[in-house]
Amino acid sequence: MKSESNYKVKHHFLVTTTSLFFFITFIAIITIFSHHLIYYRTDIKYTNNTLPSFNQTVTVQPKKEIETCDLFKGQWIPGAPLYTNYSCTTIPIMKNCLLQGRKDTDFLYWRWKPDKCEIPRFSAPTFLKILRGKKMAFIGDSLARNHMESLLCLLATGETPTLIEKDEDDKFTTWEFPKHNFTLTALWSPFLVTATKIVVNGTETGGFHLHLDRPDPKWLEKLPSMDYAVFNGGHWYFRQNSLYEGGNIMGCVYCPDPNVTHFGPGLAIGRSFRTAFKAINECKKCKRIVTFVRTFSPQHFENGEWNTGGDCNRSRLIGPDEVDRARPDWEYRDIQVKEAEAARDAGRERGNVFDVIDVTEMMQTRVDGHPGVYWRNKWMKGFNDCLHWCMPGPADTWNELLLETIKRQNRISS
Ligand SMILES: *[C@@H]1O[C@H](CO)[C@@H](O)[C@H](O)[C@H]1NC(C)=O
Ligand SMILES: *[C@@H]1O[C@H](CO)[C@@H](O)[C@H](O)[C@H]1NC(C)=O
Ligand SMILES: *[C@@H]1O[C@H](CO)[C@@H](O)[C@H](O)[C@H]1NC(C)=O
Ligand SMILES: *[C@@H]1O[C@H](CO)[C@@H](O)[C@H](O)[C@H]1NC(C)=O
Ligand SMILES: *[C@@H]1O[C@H](CO)[C@@H](O)[C@H](O)[C@H]1NC(C)=O
Ligand SMILES: *[C@@H]1O[C@H](CO)[C@@H](O)[C@H](O)[C@H]1NC(C)=O
Ligand SMILES: *[C@@H]1O[C@H](CO)[C@@H](O)[C@H](O)[C@H]1NC(C)=O
16 A cells, blocks of 8 residues: 555656646647657668677568558557457556456557558467566566556466565565576666656755666666666656755756756656666676667656646547647657667667667557546545546557567567
């Protein structure tokens, strides 16, 4: 109970501050980052050098046309959910929207279809076969956890997982699939860099001191055992955070202090990802690692923000033309993609792979996929969850894209 209520409180501070900032600051940016900047993956070169070493018991059939189709440019088409709240026993109660009383179910019946190709539905046997003997970590905020929980449900159709490690606050957990010797870990690190709470006169402000050049040791120390690392982040950067480099204050985000330089969240997001990826490429004890960025996941509070009565009670997804372009989603996504590309170049020589699971645009239309009021908000009545994703739900697609990308990295055709 304790950790759960903590989690709720933290969760609800996630999306702090100010629709006002968004509207004023980002309208300009949205104008610049329009659709033609969508990330085309034509620059990826599959060389022997960058391939992770896999036990080649899986059939390998190179298929040129599959490798060039942009997985992330496409549309939602009718499709069935991949598991139910009965078949998956590990759905967290706060994301089990049907259990919490959600009656409309249209949101379950969509799948993602890239414009130029098909992706097969998620196959647990295929995933577990390719990743036999591997370790994968989801590193970031509560949406990293959401992503991992979805994968756990999807894989449970292939083998029942066992919880082998869990800390008191339920921030660091590891699940094992013993028959496949595959482990799945969630590592809590909402900023990826070292962060300490700002305390003024004995009271926490909700903001953090962020050391933008120091990776968070909590995940870094676990990295040497990992083969795959899936990073995300963004939603904790809207707080009044102070920014440091070399131990010296360099500025702040949304802070009231007139004497330091003010930056937008984007700068802090970019520097944090850069620092994390640099640490991966400089990690001496690490194996060759395949790193993914799962790009910024949009929230959909309407009629207010999380703390001002915002809700998300739509039962149907919207079209691309209805997406709220005033939100900064696209800016943060671009920053994350740019850092992944820079790290890819830097890591190529030592055999590291960096890839992008580019979910931002596809999730912008999924206004129907959040828990909304259906998240068992006993402790925070009147607040809605328009940030996380119902399970089953649209975030399950992230794992279909993850599997497809891993197959491409290993030149395995569908
Ligand atoms: C990859 O390595 C194999 C042998 O390990 C070699 O035959 C092949 O030519 C290499 N391909 C490239 C593109 O370097
Ligand atoms: C690949 O896996 C098979 C059985 O799972 C094993 O017998 C073989 O030794 C492995 N090969 C390598 C190179 O790890
Ligand atoms: C599963 O969802 C149904 C609604 O479809 C709900 O009535 C039931 O309580 C849920 N059960 C579990 C175990 O989550
Ligand atoms: C399981 O995988 C690890 C590497 O992650 C390897 O060291 C170990 O030998 C494997 N165990 C079995 C039983 O195959
Ligand atoms: C902290 O406490 C001091 C002394 O009571 C007070 O002068 C100051 O305004 C307080 N600072 C803040 C930010 O509340
Ligand atoms: C900001 O700097 C000015 C001039 O150096 C100084 O007078 C003022 O006290 C400073 N304000 C704060 C909040 O540190
Ligand atoms: C959805 O929210 C809006 C705005 O708060 C409200 O007017 C409407 O009645 C709600 N619809 C449902 C079905 O609850």
